[in-house]
Amino acid sequence: MQILFASSNQGKIAEAKDIFLSSKHQLLSVNDQEILEHLGIIVPKNLNIQESAESFQANALIKVQAFHHFCHLPCIADDSGLLLDAYPNFPGVNSNRWIEGSDFERNVALLKKLENQVNRRAKFQTILCLYAYKNHQALFFSGEVSGQIALKIQGTEGFGYDPIFIPDSYNLSFAQLGVAVKNKISHRVKAWQTLLEFLEKN
Ligand code: IMP
Numbered sequence: 001m002q003i004l005f006a007s008s009n010q011g012k013i014a015e016a017k018d019i020f021l022s023s024k025h026q027l028l029s030v031n032d033q034e035i036l037e038h039l040g041i042i043v044p045k046n047l048n049i050q051e052s053a054e055s056f057q058a059n060a061l062i063k064v065q066a067f068h069h070f071c072h073l074p075c076i077a078d079d080s081g082l083l084l085d086a087y088p089n090f091p092g093v094n095s096n097r098w099i100e101g102s103d104f105e106r107n108v109a110l111l112k113k114l115e116n117q118v119n120r121r122a123k124f125q126t127i128l129c130l131y132a133y134k135n136h137q138a139l140f141f142s143g144e145v146s147g148q149i150a151l152k153i154q155g156t157e158g159f160g161y162d163p164i165f166i167p168d169s170y171n172l173s174f175a176q177l178g179v180a181v182k183n184k185i186s187h188r189v190k191a192w193q194t195l196l197e198f199l200e201k202n
Pocket residue numbers: 078079080081082095096124158159160161162186
């Protein structure tokens with residue numbers, strides 16, 4: 001079956017396509033314009049979607065419905081973020097915008113916010129929404145990775161909060177561990193694997 005990934009983010013598209021290589025299903029994206037046109041589907045390359053909801057689930061649903069509007073295929077959308085134990089739902093859906101500026105500036109601000117906090121536990125979460133698959137309307141799949149917020153910025157790889165997130169069982173940040181290790185344990189990869197397991201069985 002052909003399924004459309006509702007994202008314009010090239011990094012996410014490449015990662016998801018890679019995961020789907022072992023699947024009996026074909027994951028399409030806005031990059032596959034020729035295949036989509038052949039199916040009579042036109043999806044704008046840069047849909048401007050407002051991810052304004054209060055939960056990862058609701059944001060993923062907004063995205064998946066926006067894409068599904070343009071096609072008759074099942075669609076998948078994602079939403080992710082960081083969650084701190086000490087501040088419920090924070091930064092959560094606002095992970096990339098609770099403070100104006102760059103990833104680096106947000107890391108500095110987060111370290112400042114935790115300056116006097118003993119509890120530095122945190123987790124990344126990804127929610128994937130599979131929409132209009134067979135007789136299911138919307139199904140959600142979650143992936144998480146727990147760890148703690150480092151005392152300082154460390155490492156240069158990755159993006160977002162990678163330089164300050166130390167996953168459990170390691171004493172290096174995601175930005176120090178690098179993409180090969182991160183891809184074995186990350187919230188995003190876990191969510192995709194769970195979704196893939198569902199698709200293989202159903
Ligand atoms: P998105 O929904 O996957 O685009 O993630 C939203 C925001 O959450 C990102 O812009 C980052 O600030 C943060 N985030 C999500 N996943 C990660 C990750 O794997 N590493 C670091 N930051 C992340």
